[in-house]
Amino acid sequence: MIGLDSVIEGVLLGGVYALFALGLSLIFGIMRLVNLAHGDLILLAAYLALSVTTTLNIPLAVATLLIVAVMFVAGYALQRLVLERVLGDDILPPLLVTFGLSIVIQNGLLLAYGADSRRLQAGAFESSSVTLADGLNVGLAPLAALLTAIAAVALLQLIFYRTALGRAFRATADNPQIAQLMGINERSVYAIAVGMSVAVSVIAAITFGIRANFDPSIGPARLLYAFEAVIIGGLGSLWGTLAGGIVLGLAQTIGARVNPEWQILTGHLAFLVVLMVRPRGLFPSRRP
């Protein structure tokens, strides 16, 4: 019997997947760039968090803010120094470059940290739970991940639809040449977008690193979940990406409840079913 508890567990897991996917969705929506190194950038952030918390011995919350800032700058530089050179009408060069970047990050992490799996320490936070109803307990860390995902979508949505920067993002996505006529510097808009994408991934890295073990090789699998969440939700829609993450989380949890070996399989099956029924995803953007 699939109970309410597995539904809740699935939704909470979906929060983590949505966080994986948000950064990917963001830069795809603005620049039509598919970043194959996205999963490895998440892992890079997780290892940074590990180093900062263990060697500098500062609390995870402070470390998170620090790493968000560092990774934003890294993302900005990545766009200006590397990706900008290959962005153009041909979609293949940026794919190849991010694929290469993925391999570089994986091997860099392997050299620096070894192949052992690690976990972020969040003290009592990771094992404590809240009681929603009689006999229905929810882990605080997964709940925080979901709430963070919702907050992140709401914040990005606010930036997109209520600020001058957001208008510049959308205008550049519509027509980069005409956007320049408005005084918008396309190169810095793209660099800010990549910076934001990587910064959001830090949040994903921390929430993931608290609840599961990670090692340098698992980046591509996170990328796959992120991709599936983006496609299920519909390209170009941030709330859709959140919904996509939740669908994926639900499918995996329910599948695991039926048979523990089916967890990954049912997630992928749900993805295929959505592709068959709604090829443009659940909430495709209205853009013509």
Add this chain to the structure above:
Amino acid sequence: MTALLSVTALDAFYGDFQALFGINLELGEGEAVAVIGANGAGKSTLLKSLAGLVRNRPDAVRLAGRQIGDGPAASIVRLGLALVPEGRQLFPSLTVEENLLIGAFGGERTSPWNLASVYQMFPVLQERRRSSVTVLSGGQQQMVAIGRALMSNPSVLLCDEISLGLAPIIVEDIYRMLPRIRDNGTGIVVVEQDIARALRSTDRFYCLQEGRVTLTGRAADASHDAIHAAYFGT
């Protein structure tokens, strides 16, 4: 007196193809000039060169004495030169009001043109401010395109084929707004297929043929035969 906009010996290229040959053009404060010519004569290329979408020698274009011939488009609009592009080219993901607001993205000046004064000139846009631009009529879209360019408070406004695809009565409505824009000292360059329409609203004209200026003069004195010869090259 230095001209507001002066173009000196401008040659424009698309790769190896030369589209403009030694163009000279001047525009004074509050003045309106028409650029006329057949399809492919280089009218749109000239406006794109001025707006920075086609790069040139730095000294080929001067705005209030400052060299902008090689400037990127994003900097040129900040210096006070705005283009209403051919075919309007509004941003479909943005609402009417957002399209206007994005016009002010780079600008620090908020007068005379701001949301309030654009809405005063085109009241229908205020009624539809929350609509997507994709559902507007062609005339309303053109109003948004002009309003969007004005929001940067330019000293030079370039209008590329603003009558294209519009009913004659709507074209008249739109041209009726040009004097109000010029009253603030803004100089206007109008590129237009409809020669009579262009000459009625401007002080001077330049006729282009195959990338060269073949005739220039006061709009009021333009003779039909001379324009015909300069236009078709016969």
